[in-house]
Amino acid sequence: MTEQDRSNLVELQRIDLKILAAQQRIREFDPLLDEVEQPALVLESDAEKTRARLKELNLEERQLELSVTEKRERQKKLDERSGSVRNLREEAAVSAELEMVKRALQNDEQEALSILDQIRRMEGRLEELDEAITEARAFVGPRLEELRSGRDTAEKELDAMEQDRENFVDAMDAVELRLYEGIRRGGRVTAVAALTEDGACSHCFGIVPPQLQNEVRHGKALIRCEGCGVILTVTEHGDELAGVMEA
Template identity: 85%
Template sequence: MTEQDRNNLVELQRIDLKILAVQQQIRDFDPLLGEVEEPALVLESDAQKTRTRLKEINLEERQLELGVAEKRERQKRLDERLGSVRNLREEAAVSAELEMVKQALQNDEQEALSILDQIRRMEGRLEELDEAITEARGIVGPRLEELISGRDTAERELGALEQDRENFVHKMDPLEIRLYEGIRRGGRVTAVAALTEDGACSHCFGIVPPQLQNEVRHGKSLIRCEECGVILTLTEYEDELTGVMAAEESVEEEAAVSQEVSGETVDEDQVDE
């Protein structure tokens, strides 16, 4: 492995660490945005529910109006018919039907008044919610714009880094890239680690056999740690590789938290069963 190959592997890992850092930065914006938007979102949810219910009630009120109009017309016809009955039996029948229509009409009119009152109160509530939403958006607007701008900047930075990585990889040996990517597969951060001055792998701190140490320092092949599998490079690159362990620990902690939450969910489901 030439000196340039070593440099390339170290530089590629540095780029990947930057990508991981920016990806985490972008993820960190989501809870911040949710926290800032939550008050306005709650109000908007209430307003949407109120609008939906108001629409339903208005439809009910219109249908009731049609029913009232139909009953009034029916009452009018029965009143006219009552004036032209020919016997007591027919008069009794018409009167009974007329009384039923009047009672039904009275009930519908009372219900219509009740619905109109609900509509007025609901329209007042909706107006209050809209005012509260406007006020909430005015308060959180600057902070929200700041967070969105920060996230957009981070996403542009991520795009530039990913493009830099793609351009950089094209200059590297495909076999080295395949080995490097294979080591990092599954979310692993460290693929390249320095050989310390005392002959240990700086990733797992396992002692590297003297023959392999010599090959790392003077050979031209890719040498991997027998303990953890990372590609070993010269001690002089140790400074460039600083931060890899911290980044890997951060990723492992996130994975552990995610697994713990998943486990708790499974346990709750089992309890429910």
């Protein structure tokens, strides 16, 4: 492995860690947006439920109107019929049915009045909710815009980083890249670590055998830490890797 190859691995890890940091920044916007938007969302949910219930009540009221109209027509016909009955038995039957229709009509009319009262109160509640939503949206609007703008900027920066990475790996050695990707595929953040001056892996701090230390410093092969499996690079890259971890 040439010195350029070592530098490439360090730089790739730098890019990947910056990408991870950018992804984390983007994720952090979601709870902030939820927190700012929550009061308005609660009001909107309440308004949506109120509208749904209002729609149901209006349907019930229309059905009752039809029922009241039908019963009034039936009452009118029975009143007319009661004037032309031919015997007591027929009169009793008409009177019984008429009384039943009157009671049912009275019940429907009372229920219709109750529903109309509910509709009026619910329409007032909905008007209050809509006003509260407008106020809440106006109050949190600037902060929401700020957060959304920040997230959009972070997403664009992430896209640029991912494009830079794609361009960078195109010029890397395929074998080294496969090894690097294989290490990170296991869920690790760190795939490359510096060999410290006293011969330890700077990732797990395990002592590297002298022969492997020599290979890392002077050899051409890719050497991995026997303790944690990261690719070891020379001490001279330690400052670069430390800078990556702090970024």
